[in-house]
Amino acid sequence: MARMKFICDAERCIECNACVTACKNEHEVPWGVNRRRVVTLNDGVPGEKSISVACMHCSDAPCMAVCPVNCFYHTDEGVVLHNKDTCIGCGYCSYACPFGAPQFPSQGTFGVRGKMDKCTFCAGGPEAHGSQEEFEKYGRNRLAEGKLPACAEMCSTKALLGGDGDVIADIFRTRVVARGKGAEVWGWGTAYASRQAGQPPQNPQPGGTAAPGGK
Amino acid sequence: MKAAALLAVLLALGTTACTERDQSLYQGKVQNGEPAYKGTGVSAFTAPGWTPGDRNSWEQELKTRAQRQNEYNRVN
Numbered sequence: 087m088a089r090m091k092f093i094c095d096a097e098r099c100i101e102c103n104a105c106v107t108a109c110k111n112e113h114e115v116p117w118g119v120n121r122r123r124v125v126t127l128n129d130g131v132p133g134e135k136s137i138s139v140a141c142m143h144c145s146d147a148p149c150m151a152v153c154p155v156n157c158f159y160h161t162d163e164g165v166v167l168h169n170k171d172t173c174i175g176c177g178y179c180s181y182a183c184p185f186g187a188p189q190f191p192s193q194g195t196f197g198v199r200g201k202m203d204k205c206t207f208c209a210g211g212p213e214a215h216g217s218q219e220e221f222e223k224y225g226r227n228r229l230a231e232g233k234l235p236a237c238a239e240m241c242s243t244k245a246l247l248g249g250d251g252d253v254i255a256d257i258f259r260t261r262v263v264a265r266g267k268g269a270e271v272w273g274w275g276t277a278y279a280s281r282q283a284g285q286p287p288q289n290p291q292p293g294g295t296a297a298p299g300g301k
Numbered sequence: 302m303k304a305a306a307l308l309a310v311l312l313a314l315g316t317t318a319c320t321e322r323d324q325s326l327y328q329g330k331v332q333n334g335e336p337a338y339k340g341t342g343v344s345a346f347t348a349p350g351w352t353p354g355d356r357n358s359w360e361q362e363l364k365t366r367a368q369r370q371n372e373y374n375r376v377n
Contacts, residue, residue, distance in 0.1 A: 088360060162336055209337060216341025230337045232348035232362045238370065249367035257371040264373065 088250035089164040090207050090229075091278065092238065093258050094137045097268035098245035101126055101136040105237035105246050109140070112208070112236040113225025119189040121205040122237055138237070138246045140205035141166060141187035142277035149179035149188065163229070165207040170223045173201045184276050207248070208235040251278070 101124050109115065109122045122140035143166045150158035150166065157172035158179075179202060180188040191200040210227030213220035220227060228236060238248030247254040262269045274280045338360070340353025347353060351362035368374055 088363060215335055215337070215339065216343045216346070226346075227337075227341055229363075230339070230341045231343075231346050232340070232351045232353075232359060232366075234363060234366050239366070241370075244370050244372055247367075247370050249363060249370070253364055253367040254370070257367070257373075260371065260373050 089252075090143060090209075090249065091164075091251035091254065091274075092140065092142055092207075092235075093247040093254050093271055094139070094273070095245045095247070095258065095261070095268065096127075096135040096137050096270070096272055097265070098243045099124070099136040099138060100243055100245070102242065105138045105241055108236045108240050109205070112228070113206075114221075115203070115225070116191055116193065118193070119191050119203050121187075121189065121203065137272050138241075139185055139187075139273075140237070141183075141207070142185055142273050143205075143207055144277040145279060148182035148184065152178045152182040154178060159212075161209060163207075163209070165209045165229070167206055167209060167211055167224075168202065168204070169212045170201045170203075171212075175199045175201050177202075185273065205235075208233070 103124050106120060106122050106124060110120070113121070115121055122138060124136055124138050126134055126136045128134045143164060145164070147158065147160075147166045149168075150160075153168075154176060155172050155174055157169045159167055159169070161167060175190060177188075177190065177199060180186075180190070187204045189203045191203060192198065193200070206224050208226060208228035210216075210220045210230065211224035213223060215227050215230040226236075228234065233239065235248040238246045241247075247257055258271065271280075336356075338354070338356045340347055340359075342353070348362060348366070350365065351358040353359075
């Protein structure tokens with residue numbers, strides 16, 4: 087079974103924000119809610135890097151751990167989804183998420199914080215696949231249509247890769263070998279507890295050697 | 302003999318209140334019983350190249366689409 091993941095290649099992202107636009111268009115996301123956004127590190131400094139950030143669908147999701155009403159769940163493909171009928175909009179997930187993924191619409195007269203909204207990996211929600219209710223609450227269910235997330239599929243430089251973790255990791259590996267640099271995969275250590283080049287060892291052993299980690 | 306049996310039953314019933322309920326951390330479950338490979342039922346939006354309901358063809362279709370992100374596969 088596929089384990090869906092995102093990779094953002096900071097060497098390739100040109101900060102065009104097309105992934106953000108594609109996401110908003112595909113799911114008709116309201117004003118004030120950005121399921122995906124582009125962050126530029128060291129903006130204006132030579133060598134600046136941009137990364138496209140959204141929910142990374144963590145293996146051990148902090149949002150799921152802190153949610154007081156247990157509205158989060160993992161699909162068979164490892165996608166973290168949530169039930170808006172259960173969500174009370176408390177915002178705990180927003181504090182717990184290391185990626186700032188949870189978003190809260192505030193369209194009420196008094197700026198009341200609404201139900202949480204976040205990237206669904208274009209996998210819809212707990213409603214029936216392809217139903218109007220699912221679209222209105224969670225957006226399109228491209229995964230059930232046999233498609234991958236719109237943001238990754240239309241990325242012009244292919245900086246953003248989305249799909250089965252093994253497949254996109256292979257694509258990224260080929261790319262890194264060809265160019266000979268930029269092996270760091272932003273966010274993978276946090277989201278999937280994987281050790282990547284450029285990251286400090288997670289469990290230093292006495293004697294100075296790092297504990298063996300996953301891919 | 303009867304009294305002993307009665308006492309055993311009472312003890313068994315009485316001590317059930319001492320058991321702890323499961324306090325293990327909540328693990329998210331799939332709330333929608335329909336897996337993604339079942340499709341949406343809307344053929345207009347379904348990608349050609351796979352059969353809704355066929356898990357293998359769905360996985361293959363996603364792998365094929367994922368490889369389209371690999372420009373090293375292109376001819377030129």
